[in-house]
Amino acid sequence: MDLSNLVDPEEEEAGTELTPEMQEKLTKLAELLLPNWEFNVLSIEVIQGGQMALVWKFMTDEGPKCLKRIHRPEKKALFSIHAQDYLAKKGMRVPGIIPNKDGSLYTKHGPFLFVVYEWIEGRPFNLTVPEDLQWMMRGLGDYHTQSVGYVPPPATPIFSKLGKWPKHYIKRCQQMETWKLIAKRFPEDPFCQLYLAEIDPFIVKGREILDQLRASHYPEWVAACKKKPSLCHQDYGTGNTLLSEEQIWIIDLDTTTFDLPIRDLRKVIIPLMGDTGVWDHQLFELMLAAYEEVAPLTPEQKNVMYIDMLFPYELYETVSERFGRKNDIMPEELMAAFEYEKRKTEQLSQLL
Structure with missing residues (x-):
């Protein structure tokens, strides 16, 4: 049957x-x-x-x-x-x-x-509670350190994003250029008007970040990780973590891949900050400190992380909702994304 x-x-x-x-x-x-x-x-x-x-x-x-x-x-x-x-x-x-x-x-x-x-019984974490955030970041550090040594069985394809970030940046910059062509077809649309008026500096910035990444510790770190890789969860957050008997459990590993651990850090921290619309440096330091209790980063590795976080990911996702997924996104949401990216750049640039 x-x-x-x-x-x-x-x-x-x-x-x-x-x-x-x-x-x-x-x-x-x-x-x-x-x-x-x-x-x-x-x-x-x-x-x-x-x-x-x-x-x-x-x-x-x-x-x-x-x-x-x-x-x-x-x-x-x-x-x-x-x-x-x-x-x-x-x-x-x-x-x-x-x-x-x-x-x-x-x-x-x-x-x-x-x-x-x-089956794991537990409660989800609350991102507005500092103690819960610390739990989650320590759990993420544990995931990265404990996964070193994983070797897929023979004949199992290896899923890896190591070394692929430059292509990732290039593709998104090209996509933002393509969305300009779409926006020009709707000259009376306020969202399209705003996108065309504001997007060019962010595309230029995206390409500058690509150059910064290539000139950073990224190539050397990738080469080292290929010899001794660790896993990135790629979908780490409140939906895939549970607190059970005073221990953090990590679930839903479907998208896990080999990559630099800071990919997960960016995918946790940047959307969280984007949801608030501000760059909360104190919150950023709290999350990073909790992670480094378990998995310390070198200054060179942090520099790569700051460079990656500079890329306008949240802006890209906002525009993708409109032009890619065809959802109704108000111009005010786009303006908020532009403003968030500007504040984020100001804060992170001071750390580089």
Whole structure:
């Protein structure tokens, strides 16, 4: 019985609220898959079904467990599955993977891989509470240091972004230029008017940052990390961390990759500051200090981090929402993004 296409991705994306029909479909899918594992399943609950990652909580006589459909392509999924198994067996606080009856870490059904994890009970962290932020940053430092030594099994494709930042910058600068062409097609649109009036200095700045990165410690650091890489989570935040019994647990490693650890720092700190609309240097120092309690950075490494943080990521994301994802973004939001990038540049430039 092939139920690989039981769930229509377009139907999944239609909204976060699952209809009774969708709940029933997802429950049937779990019932089909779970016999691949040695469990006495007592009940099944759909936890997440609104994105490509499907998550079920099921109760057994051994306690609650988690069934998940990995939303990454198979080659990248194998890299993250084995990384999580490595970290769990090493004692890192990530959910342990429970092998199926064949001893495999996953079961393939249709084009997707399904994995069963230990279920972690805990509370999410609150980004407005300094103590919670410190917990999270120490946990991130632990993730980076504990992941050194992970070697994917033979024939498993390696997922790495080491050395790829220059291409990353170039692509975004080119995209911001392309969005100018789109904006020119709507000369009466206030958002487009503002974008055209203000964007050029930020594109120029993006290219300058590329030159700074190439002239920094970045190439040497990349070369060293290729010999002894560590993992970046890439989606670290309140949705993927839990406080359980006074310990931080890190979940959802689907997008983990080899890269410099400061990629995660930038992806945590910059959006947090962007949400407030200001660059809070005291908060920045608090987060960095907590991280360095576990994973100290050299002055040269910090310099690379400051350079990377200078790139107008938040501005890029704001404009992408309008021109890329076709969402309604008000001109006021764009102006706030421009102002935030200016304040961020002033603060970070003092640290370089």
